[in-house]
Amino acid sequence: MAKRDFGTIRQLKSGSWQARYRDPDGLLRPAPHTFERRRDAQLFLSKVEADMARDDWYDPSAGQVTISEFGRSWLTERRLADTTRERYEVAFRVQVLPTFGNLAVNKVREADVRRWRAELLDGGTGEASVAKAYRLLRAIMSTAVDDGLIRRNPCRIKGAGDDRSPERPVLTVHQVLQVAEVMPARFRMLVLLATFTSLRFGELAALRRMDVDPEAGFVRVHQSQAELSNGQLIVKGPKTAAGRRRVAIPGALLVDLRSHLAKFSESGPDGLVFVGEKGGRLRRQNFRAVWVKGLSEAAVPAVHFHDLRHTGNTLAAAQGATLRELMERMGHASSRAAMIYQHISKDRDRHIADGLSAQIESAREDQGDDEVQG
Structure with missing residues (x-):
């Protein structure tokens, strides 16, 4: 030897x-x-x-733990909101485990990840779901790097973690009013506030009377209701500080809002603003049947309830809301989502162009008058 x-x-x-x-x-x-x-x-x-001299050595046997074992430990060790944990667990079980579950962490290669992503997309899994699964796998493998199990994260596909959901439809103000009119009376204000204050369903379901000021015309958002797959309802605070916000209510809705509070809301400052037909808390799945029926009766395009928020954001952008104003109204800490509405506001762009055109015509008329006088 x-x-x-x-x-x-x-x-x-x-x-x-x-x-x-x-x-x-x-x-x-x-x-x-x-x-x-x-x-x-x-x-x-x-x-x-x-490698040892550079303090870059890692234990090659440590990476022999399977993705299934390491990933489950990763999920257990993270402090996650219940809804977030549930989404991660579903993505891990449905998208990640079938391909990588029995594979050792140090055996996952970039080519494996590219092939896995392509197969998910080719198999009909939505781009948003694939992006979420990819982000989860990337986060798990990033921790494996930090723990010294592998040298390099194999999830290196540029843009693979970005959501590219198709552009959501936008209703006109007339269409929104049509839907609100045919809805059961107790849900009309739910539709109107979802549109014209851009609140999410969960934020509306968690509203208390103390959160609404029908005189000053604003609503205060500081919590949201979430529903787990087992039916459990959870009321929680916003993900970011930006989610806590005060949103102005259009004055045209205030009379209807006061009527709603008097007829349909629970009593007392802690009473819920919106409750179901039998007085219980609103549930997304139960409300869906009411929503679909209303769309049909109003003869408007089949849209998701969440598209009302998208409509409201688009209308706000069309009114000339700045990037910061959109972010505050939407409750976003990042400008990324707000920028989308500035780009898609074609009506506002047309309005700007028409205004410039009027100035051009006015300047030309003034120029013509000067030439005649000269």
Whole structure:
């Protein structure tokens, strides 16, 4: 057995060469495989020695834990909101585990991730769902890098974690009023506030009387209702500080709002603003049947209730709301979503162009008058 300053090399009875070395803890470790040539074993030990000198060495056996085991530990160790945890667990179980579950963490390659993503998309999984699953896998593998299980995150597809959901439809103000008119009376204000204050369904379902000021004309958002797959309802605070906000209510809705509070809301400052037909809390699934029926009776395009928020944001942008104003109204800490509405506000762009046209015509008329007088 030949000796070196770092590690040892010996030839086995099979004729192949084995390299061994001591890790930073003093444990004697064999190379993960044997070598056909002594020279290859020497190169391996030189690389390990260099890695240790740079404090860049990692335990090759540690990465042998499976994605299934490591991923479940990752989920358990994270402090996540109940709804977020549920979404992660579904994505992990449905999209990640079937392909990577039995594979060791250190065996996942970039080509594997590219093929997995392509197969999900080709198989009909929506782009938004694939993007969420990719972000989850990328986060898990990033932790594996931090833990020294692997050197490099194999999730390196540019833009793969970006949601590219199709553009949502926008209703006109007339269409929104049509839908509100045919809805059961107790839900009309729900439709109007969802549109013209851009509140989410969960934020509306959690509103208390103390959160609404029908005289000053504003609504205060500081919590939201979420529903888990097992039917449990949870009231929680916003994800970010920006989610806590005060939104102005159009004056044209205030008379109707006062009427709603008097007829349909629970009493007392802590009473819910919106409740179901039998007095219980609003549930998204129960309300869906009412919503679909209303769309049909109003003869408007089949849209999701959440598209009312999209409509409201678009209308606000068309009124000339600045990027900061849109962010505050929507409750977003990032400008990314708000910028979308500035770009898609074609009606506002037309209005600006018409205004410029009027100025051009006015300037031309003035110029013509000057030439006549001259």
